[in-house]
Amino acid sequence: MEYTPRSFEDLIGQETVVEQLCSFKELPSILLLVGENGSGKDTILRLVYERWLNEYPLKDPSVHEMISTNNISILYDVCKSSQSNTVWKISEYQRLPAKVQRELVNLMTRLPQSYFLLTAPTKCDTDTGESIDPKIYEHATVIELEPVTPDDVAKLLKIIVDRNQLTTDANVLKKIVGVSENNYRLASGLLSKVAYRTHVTPKDIEVLAALEEASRPHILSRPNVYRVVKH
Numbered sequence: 001m002e003y004t005p006r007s008f009e010d011l012i013g014q015e016t017v018v019e020q021l022c023s024f025k026e027l028p029s030i031l032l033l034v035g036e037n038g039s040g041k042d043t044i045l046r047l048v049y050e051r052w053l054n055e056y057p058l059k060d061p062s063v064h065e066m067i068s069t070n071n072i073s074i075l076y077d078v079c080k081s082s083q084s085n086t087v088w089k090i091s092e093y094q095r096l097p098a099k100v101q102r103e104l105v106n107l108m109t110r111l112p113q114s115y116f117l118l119t120a121p122t123k124c125d126t127d128t129g130e131s132i133d134p135k136i137y138e139h140a141t142v143i144e145l146e147p148v149t150p151d152d153v154a155k156l157l158k159i160i161v162d163r164n165q166l167t168t169d170a171n172v173l174k175k176i177v178g179v180s181e182n183n184y185r186l187a188s189g190l191l192s193k194v195a196y197r198t199h200v201t202p203k204d205i206e207v208l209a210a211l212e213e214a215s216r217p218h219i220l221s222r223p224n225v226y227r228v229v230k231h
Helices: 015-023 041-055 072-081 098-110 150-163 170-179 184-194 202-220
Strands: 030-035 062-066 086-090 114-121 141-144 228-230
Touching: 015 041, 015 141, 030 041, 041 086, 041 114, 150 170, 150 184, 170 184, 170 202, 184 202
Parallel strands: 030 114, 030 141, 062 086, 086 114
Antiparallel strands: 062 228
16 A cells, blocks of 8 residues: 655655756766655656656667666676666665675766666665765765655655545554654555554554564565566
């Protein structure tokens, strides 16, 4: 149960970010969005691509979605075989090993008429060894998302409740806002788990939130996966 914005106007907050993005005359060759977990980075990147595809059509465009790889030779071979005017999307850039990040920056700057849309968190998880090589900041257009507020999360939940015609106790919604840590993804996930249950209490929300938090280290410890999807 999620809310999927169809345009920049549908975003909750991020007015300054949208203003910056709309001021660009062309799609930056390397665009890095930085923001807290669950703040909408991937959603904004999707809207960026869709907007520029409509306003500034690329020749024979394709989109490749890439999820972490530690094998730069495979990545290089795929990039070389790609046609120009290819858009790459790399989520959670900080999860790439430092060596791969450095080599990837060199690769990105050598590919003409290719575009790279990247996301990374405001603060990396040092416990898992994540970091961002500073070289990317020399070449990328970097935009930092505005912090998500409890009011923003409350607006998101209201939209989901209204669109799905849910009857959810106000105290339960308030508790979801309180435990979601200003994370859109966590808040909508918690709402999905209790939306059609009866007799849900704020205490139940605390338990579910604790379970979500406990599952995060397991999710982050998964091996790197390489995947290219052509749309």
